[in-house]
Amino acid sequence: MDVSTTALAQTLLNGALLGCLYGCIALGLTIKWGHLGIADFFHISVVLLAAYITFTLVTEAGWHPFATLLVTAPACFVVGVASQWLFTRLDADDTTSLLLTFGLFIVAEGVASQLWSADLKSMRRDLPDGLREAIHLPAPLDRLAVTPPDLLSLVLAVVMVGLASWSLRFTRSGRAVQAMRQDQPIAEAFGVRAAPLALAVSGLAALSASVAGMAVAVKMPLQPQLPLHWIGVVVVACLLGGLGRPLGALVAAVVLMMLQNAWSLWFAPQWASAVTYGVLVLYLAAQPLSRVIRERLTHERPTRERPAVRSLA
Amino acid sequence: MRPRAWIEPDAPLLRRVAGIVVVAALAAVLVPVLGSNYIVTFSFQFVVWVALALSWNVFSGNAGYPSFGHGVFFGVGIYATAAVLEHTDAGFLVAMLVAGLAAGGVALVVGLGVFASPRFKGDLFGLVTLALAFVVTTVVSNVAFLDGGTGVFVREHTRGLWVGGGIRHVFVVGVALAALAALVALATSRTRWGTALRSIRDEEAVAESLGVPTYRYKVLTFAVSGALGGLIGAPQAVYLGYVEVGAVFALNVPLFVIMMTILGGSARWWGPAIGAAAVVVLREVLLGIGSPELSQIVIGVFLVVVIAVLPQGISGAFDRLRQPGRSGVRGASGVSR
């Protein structure tokens, strides 16, 4: 089968932009996973719930999609803080918190189908005109086009991931978060107040879900099972990108989606979803000693030498 | 968790083996004879979940490696059975054997890879086993020999077989497999095997340093656990009559199994069976509500609440009830603190 350059370019472009959306969704997860030690699948559900609220506000109340953030952002922040409080309160180990997030995950799916039904919900017709018409790229690439929702994903991904990476690296709190992950007792000794910081990080991570949810609602029809379709790509992107690294997750998501879309051009499209897992397997098999994964995975206690020289005699 | 005395005389072990066999035999005879169709059907579902929960616990509970992939082994068993019945003239027993071997084989291959790296424990082991579900789903729904996206009518291929002769026959197979799972669970409670698994759960590096070949134990036990899950898929395939990917590999299977073990507690080998009873009853009650969405919400909330209030499950709570103030007694017996 012969594939024209334009078709290939357009497919890759679409994949990259879809990857941006996944990068937005993965942002909160990778931060919570990497820096708070919780693989919070519920985060993905929060994205969908935020998308549904956006949908309702746009279609029923006639809001502009961007304005819905006034409602969803604070709501998601509160949810993030509350869930982190729950994890801290229960003092859950990583498997238990994984289970808890799974419990919340299926609750969220049930709530979504109960409130919005299992039917596809699209708000395409209610979008402002500016968000509907495809835009052609400038001159040399004018055979390629992007849709405004895709462009929105791109902008949001760049802004949010940029902000998150920047604050992790350059702000005082961001560095405190990193220190906390490496060695909590020492970080606390240096005046990092771990508990409130964790609540704030979790809240902010969840806040990113409201933005991601808005982008989702603008881009695609909603359905309660969507998180189940996202989970694979998002988790793999987090792992490949390095846990706790928003930019890594975004890049990984973009690459994954480009690969997946390219695959569909040449091979049976129903196998496309296996591409993600194939990449994961290859990656794990090829570099089992990858630094990022090692950091996350070695739970070996740091061997602490006893500081004081105690007299025995 | 309260540690239990390491020593246990062999006599109760034999008595328990006898107990399991007798209970299973009685159930296999009495339930089909005395029960209505509804009761037999309900009992079948119960024994299937008991077998699943017990077999999950054999590896995941004992060794402390919670797997989210038990639904995969169950599903592989279901599809292996369907494939053998559809494409060959071999009988149900052969199909069941193939189901167990196929699921055990998948578990063996995964285990050989995953356990080779000490990094895959905790949430990452959970995730890898979860990813396994997605991979297997993709494979099964795209391979025409197994499913190819259309589903398989197992019913059409069991018509002439003994096991196709109604729910009562399927139930007998289910009971036998649940008993098998219980025997294996028992075998991993107080034996050399069980000691090895528990030491892995407590401190894997220490277990190694004490001479426990942890890799071998993990790989083999995971395979055994998977094979049991696959075996129980055989009667399930017949019971379902029509199998399709969405239902067979639904995520709620591993979730239910884990929930049962948490609810029942893994401190005792029979803990998961109690949890299975609780969850099956809950499911039945929820069916009465008539709204799948609402019951899903209830189940999720239930899971969260169970983890929050009963971290050691019912059998753990049972231990606490039976020996209240045990630590207090010990403190009084002069053990220095």
Place this chain on the structure above:
Amino acid sequence: MSLLRCTAVTKRFGGLKALDGVDLEVGAGEIVGLVGPNGSGKTTLLSTIAGSLPVSGGRIEFQGRDVTRLSSHRRAHAGIARTFQIPRPLGSFDVLGNVATAAMFGRDRVSRSEAIERAHGVLKRIGLDGHAGSDVTTLTLHEHKFLEIGRALALDPRLILLDEVLGGLNPAEAAAGMELIASLRDDGRSVIYIEHNVRAVTALADRMYVLDRGRNLFDGTPTEVVGDDRVVAAYLGGGARA
């Protein structure tokens, strides 16, 4: 012939060299002290000998056999036992069970009842026979440390690696511990003994190795070690400040 011979053992953690070509030799029935300031690589060396950590380079021979690539449990079967600096008891088992597990999976594969019998013997020897059925969480620090030794002993090893088993004990407990360690030599077992405190080691050891920043700094008899300027300097520059 030496029981254990480490040649140019190197261990890297990322860019950091925790061990940089360490040589060490232990003869049969010998107590070898291993000292050095914080971060000198003592525990890391112990872990590579026990097989808990793979080496990045070098060679480890035990009884004339290359064990460099052998897994931890195979080394336990071959006769190398270790203790952990921060006691790590198996929480699912009582005190007896902790020791019996080692006996059961140790050098020779024994039955459950045989393992229990051996474990009782070991508990008596380390003075914990009163606590056989106790929950490990009820033990005091010195009982935890002795349980670590007992577990190692239950493997019936030829070489025992002791990692600061006396750290944090009061003088009476430490004296009992030193007696226990000395008795291991009387069994004909060899011991590598890490202690941050040089004085405790000099009292017990036949020979000593001093590590500094992952390298051999000095080795010799306790008297030679204590009198060596470089050792004193290493300690003054590192651990003695603490």
